[in-house]
Amino acid sequence: MMDKQQMQEFIAKRVAQELQDGTLVNLGIGLPTLVANFVPEGRDVTFQSENGFIGVGPAPTEDQVDPCIANAGAMPVTILPGGSFFDSAMSFGIIRGGHVDVTVLGALQVAENGDIANYMIPGKMVPGMGGAMDLLSGAKKVIVAMEHTAKGNPKLLRECTLPLTAIKAVDLIVTEMGVIEVTHEGFVLIEQNPEFTLDEIKSATGAPLVISAALKQMA
Amino acid sequence: MMDKQQMQEFIAKRVAQELQDGTLVNLGIGLPTLVANFVPEGRDVTFQSENGFIGVGPAPTEDQVDPCIANAGAMPVTILPGGSFFDSAMSFGIIRGGHVDVTVLGALQVAENGDIANYMIPGKMVPGMGGAMDLLSGAKKVIVAMEHTAKGNPKLLRECTLPLTAIKAVDLIVTEMGVIEVTHEGFVLIEQNPEFTLDEIKSATGAPLVISAALKQMA
Amino acid sequence: MSKLISLEDAVDLVRDGDTIMVGGFLAVGTPERLIDALIAKGVKNLTLICNDTGFIDRGVGKMVVAKMFKKIMASHVGTNRETGRQMLEGETEIVLIPQGTLIEQIRAGGFGLGGVLTKTGLGTEVEKGKQIIEVDGERYLLEKPLRANVALLFAEKADEKGNLTFHGATRNFNTYMGAAADIAIVEVQKVVKVGEMCADEVVVPGVFIDHIVDGGAL
Amino acid sequence: MSKLISLEDAVDLVRDGDTIMVGGFLAVGTPERLIDALIAKGVKNLTLICNDTGFIDRGVGKMVVAKMFKKIMASHVGTNRETGRQMLEGETEIVLIPQGTLIEQIRAGGFGLGGVLTKTGLGTEVEKGKQIIEVDGERYLLEKPLRANVALLFAEKADEKGNLTFHGATRNFNTYMGAAADIAIVEVQKVVKVGEMCADEVVVPGVFIDHIVDGGAL
Numbered sequence: 001m002m003d004k005q006q007m008q009e010f011i012a013k014r015v016a017q018e019l020q021d022g023t024l025v026n027l028g029i030g031l032p033t034l035v036a037n038f039v040p041e042g043r044d045v046t047f048q049s050e051n052g053f054i055g056v057g058p059a060p061t062e063d064q065v066d067p068c069i070a071n072a073g074a075m076p077v078t079i080l081p082g083g084s085f086f087d088s089a090m091s092f093g094i095i096r097g098g099h100v101d102v103t104v105l106g107a108l109q110v111a112e113n114g115d116i117a118n119y120m121i122p123g124k125m126v127p128g129m130g131g132a133m134d135l136l137s138g139a140k141k142v143i144v145a146m147e148h149t150a151k152g153n154p155k156l157l158r159e160c161t162l163p164l165t166a167i168k169a170v171d172l173i174v175t176e177m178g179v180i181e182v183t184h185e186g187f188v189l190i191e192q193n194p195e196f197t198l199d200e201i202k203s204a205t206g207a208p209l210v211i212s213a214a215l216k217q218m219a
Numbered sequence: 220m221m222d223k224q225q226m227q228e229f230i231a232k233r234v235a236q237e238l239q240d241g242t243l244v245n246l247g248i249g250l251p252t253l254v255a256n257f258v259p260e261g262r263d264v265t266f267q268s269e270n271g272f273i274g275v276g277p278a279p280t281e282d283q284v285d286p287c288i289a290n291a292g293a294m295p296v297t298i299l300p301g302g303s304f305f306d307s308a309m310s311f312g313i314i315r316g317g318h319v320d321v322t323v324l325g326a327l328q329v330a331e332n333g334d335i336a337n338y339m340i341p342g343k344m345v346p347g348m349g350g351a352m353d354l355l356s357g358a359k360k361v362i363v364a365m366e367h368t369a370k371g372n373p374k375l376l377r378e379c380t381l382p383l384t385a386i387k388a389v390d391l392i393v394t395e396m397g398v399i400e401v402t403h404e405g406f407v408l409i410e411q412n413p414e415f416t417l418d419e420i421k422s423a424t425g426a427p428l429v430i431s432a433a434l435k436q437m438a
Numbered sequence: 439m440s441k442l443i444s445l446e447d448a449v450d451l452v453r454d455g456d457t458i459m460v461g462g463f464l465a466v467g468t469p470e471r472l473i474d475a476l477i478a479k480g481v482k483n484l485t486l487i488c489n490d491t492g493f494i495d496r497g498v499g500k501m502v503v504a505k506m507f508k509k510i511m512a513s514h515v516g517t518n519r520e521t522g523r524q525m526l527e528g529e530t531e532i533v534l535i536p537q538g539t540l541i542e543q544i545r546a547g548g549f550g551l552g553g554v555l556t557k558t559g560l561g562t563e564v565e566k567g568k569q570i571i572e573v574d575g576e577r578y579l580l581e582k583p584l585r586a587n588v589a590l591l592f593a594e595k596a597d598e599k600g601n602l603t604f605h606g607a608t609r610n611f612n613t614y615m616g617a618a619a620d621i622a623i624v625e626v627q628k629v630v631k632v633g634e635m636c637a638d639e640v641v642v643p644g645v646f647i648d649h650i651v652d653g654g655a656l
Numbered sequence: 657m658s659k660l661i662s663l664e665d666a667v668d669l670v671r672d673g674d675t676i677m678v679g680g681f682l683a684v685g686t687p688e689r690l691i692d693a694l695i696a697k698g699v700k701n702l703t704l705i706c707n708d709t710g711f712i713d714r715g716v717g718k719m720v721v722a723k724m725f726k727k728i729m730a731s732h733v734g735t736n737r738e739t740g741r742q743m744l745e746g747e748t749e750i751v752l753i754p755q756g757t758l759i760e761q762i763r764a765g766g767f768g769l770g771g772v773l774t775k776t777g778l779g780t781e782v783e784k785g786k787q788i789i790e791v792d793g794e795r796y797l798l799e800k801p802l803r804a805n806v807a808l809l810f811a812e813k814a815d816e817k818g819n820l821t822f823h824g825a826t827r828n829f830n831t832y833m834g835a836a837a838d839i840a841i842v843e844v845q846k847v848v849k850v851g852e853m854c855a856d857e858v859v860v861p862g863v864f865i866d867h868i869v870d871g872g873a874l
Binding site (some may be wrong): 090094137182 | 657677763766768769815816817827835840842851855858861862863864
Binding site for chain 2 (some may be wrong): 681682683684685699707708720730731732733734735740743744749750754755756757759761774775776778780781782790812822823824825826827828829831832854
């Protein structure tokens with residue numbers, strides 16, 4: 001069994017393989033942020049930070065820290081050559097206008113029609129949607145990177161029970177159990193982590209799971 | 220009698236007196252452009268050019284000409300210290316958002332409720348409204364600078380007969396005959412060019428003309 | 439005429455009950471000196487329009503801790519536990535707005551547009567009580583323009599006419615809030631004389647800026 | 657990977673019947689070399705979205721003279737007598753749009769907004785056939801987003817990723833048209849290597865630009 005960190009890295013690594021050459025990608029906070037560490041060698045992938053720049057680079061060394069350069073999670077970062085700074089209107093013009101190729105976000109729940117809930121639990125402190133609603137409605141491809149279940153409860157459902165962040169938005173889900181496409185026929189498992197049996201994956205999923213005829217092993 | 224050029228300069232000079240210290244002003248093409256030459260000494264008036272800058276300066280000398288710096292009429296100009304260049308979205312944000320204090324435009328007709336027609340004559344070649352409609356609906360104060368009549372026909376009317384450029388937009392009209400405020404009571408003559416009698420001005424005006432109790436001499 | 443004023447004169451322009459817009463994103467690009475001076479002055483019952491509520495010890499978060507807001511409009515408040523407490527205990531009204539919608543509402547308020555038509559928030563809580571406009575068969579939420587009495591902004595450099603330049607990720611909401619406020623005050627790290635800034639380099643034209651406070655280096 | 661391509665490859669991206677957006681304001685900030693190459697290639701039945709139609713011998717006006725447009729959407733066409741002739745004789749459809757509305761429609765098309773709500777044009781011919789939206793008792797015209805197949809832009813400088821900077825009054829429509837077109841081609845006076853442009857100085861991020869043509873000095 002993987003521990004939590006291994007599981008997150010396993011998911012992030014698989015998501016990274018989805019990022020094609022020449023794409024602009026926006027990574028959510030938490031697990032999705034890890035994806036940047038696993039972009040396959042030689043692939044030209046550029047990251048946007050919705051607070052106002054394209055070309056997010058690695059964390060700065062101590063003497064590189066610039067208080068004016070932080071990511072959307074307020075972590076100090078650097079900007080790579082070829083990057084650019086802009087304001088929030090431009091940043092969300094890029095997002096809303098469909099100029100971001102892929103966004104990777106976490107989720108509390110995903111429904112088989114692509115609905116996603118990832119920003120509030122009624123009765124609990126609501127932190128706010130930040131840029132998530134815009135990213136979900138604007139990005140060309142939405143990948144959810146998350147653990148398959150929460151405390152044993154399925155997060156892939158027929159319908160979300162939590163308030164939605166966006167409707168019909170999710171294209172692909174990557175979990176520690178497998179890779180699931182969201183299609184007109186609902187959830188389709190296209191890759192399976194061999195550590196889990198199909199029955200285990202099905203029972204951890206709260207909606208019908210079509211097994212792709214071309215099912216591959218997840219790696 | 221004034222010749223055409225004297226008349227235009229007389230009008231432009233009077234309009235210039237309306238421009239208060241610290242204001243941002245947009246001048247239309249033609250007669251209104253002349254206003255810049257008559258800004259009273261010591262008054263800090265800044266001019267916007269809707270094609271993309273604030274701080275329009277005088278025409279360049281031959282060796283100052285920069286093909287990238289022209290006004291909205293495509294005439295080479297200069298930019299003054301403290302000016303800035305921007306794009307058309309910003310330029311019309313400034314205009315539509317009410318950040319231009321005064322616009323000075325010519326007109327074919329002005330109605331007593333402030334309606335203005337200044338961009339098309341049906342059956343004739345229609346050059347287009349350019350930025351005029353935005354300026355008329357966005358500028359804080361609209362001054363029309365024009366000759367009082369066209370070929371003897373009144374241009375100040377009860378209602379415009381030509382297609383409108385904007386409704387209820389005009390605040391003040393400056394002609395060679397006088398200065399006319401557009402009020403809820405209609406046209407009010409507040410200054411009279413002593414070269415013309417009140418009867419002459421009234422008969423050159425196609426709508427009732429209230430004579431202000433505080434009527435002044437135009438100079 | 440220079441727009442430079444003192445920190446004291448600047449905060450005197452903010453009155454009890456005002457709606458204020460404050461630039462910054464998680465306290466990056468926030469006018470910290472203006473915020474500290476406002477806290478020292480003790481203004482009350484403000485409505486805040488800001489991307490977020492920063493941290494308890496950085497950015498507008500310090501004003502949340504000082505209980506200066508009756509209402510907060512922001513895209514997220516999760517980094518400031520005091521905002522959460524005030525929200526849960528009903529002390530402060532919190533309106534959560536998608537980030538990309540919030541900035542467009544501010545731009546619309548400053549640029550004379552009647553509203554924003556966006557798909558963001560369709561089918562979610564954000565949609566509630568709002569008009570849906572159909573354009574060529576596509577549905578959009580109508581989000582209204584936002585304006586404020588005072589905007590408190592941050593920039594790297596200003597000339598004395600208020601033309602602004604920025605460094606790094608500090609532009610965020612600072613570029614449009616000035617247009618959307620009756621009074622715009624910018625705290626800058628450096629003030630230069632008129633003519634010392636290249637007209638091509640200006641990011642925010644001085645027409646949107648009423649007053650400049652020289653805050654010195656960060 | 658550099659986005660630099662040849663003038664020939666660039667104009668091959670424009671097909672008969674396309675809708676094209678062209679930057680420039682009375683030919684200031686217009687990609688003259690791209691225009692000349694398009695004329696040489698002889699593309700037909702284009703729809704043009706541009707602020708104006710320039711002059712018969714400068715800017716898009718040369719394409720008007722070459723009768724390449726079936727339809728023109730612009731804010732004014734008075735500086736080009738050939739546009740006037742084609743309009744009066746019914747050869748070309750001319751749609752006149754207020755300048756501030758036109759640029760916002762293009763921005764809306766590029767930024768995923770459902771339209772523009774403006775008071776500009778209310779009570780005029782521009783209002784005809786359009787939806788009126790009421791927001792808090794105020795009436796606004798709904799103007800729809802505009803998009804194009806190809807945008808032809810001009811900038812002073814590009815790096816190989818397509819990040820752009822501008823000089824003087826050449827920004828006009830060049831800053832947003834790239835976002836609103838499927839393919840955006842920019843003609844620049846100078847191309848620099850990645851890393852030779854400061855991230856703070858970029859006016860248009862390269863994400864909106866697909867191809868760069870090095871046009872050399874004006």
